[in-house]
Amino acid sequence: NDVLRLIARQGGFLGRKGDGEPGVKSxxxxxxxxxxxxxxxxxxxxxxxx
Numbered sequence: 500n501d502v503l504r505l506i507a508r509q510g511g512f513l514g515r516k517g518d519g520e521p522g523v524k525s526x527x528x529x530x531x532x533x534x535x536x537x538x539x540x541x542x543x544x545x546x547x548x549x
Contacts, residue, residue: 503521503526505529506529506530507521507525508525508529509528509529509532510524510526510527510528510529510530511525511528511529512525512526
């Protein structure tokens with residue numbers, strides 16, 4: 500549940516007291532954002548090795 504909330508926060512979920520559980524959209528957007536960051540890190544490492 501904690502990991503899911505961390506992912507959803509990347510997708511715009513605020514996690515306030517009355518917000519309830521994160522929705523599909525915020526989880527999906529969070530996963531996309533994390534994937535993009537991971538791709539950027541991979542690209543930076545590969546270009547640094549050249």
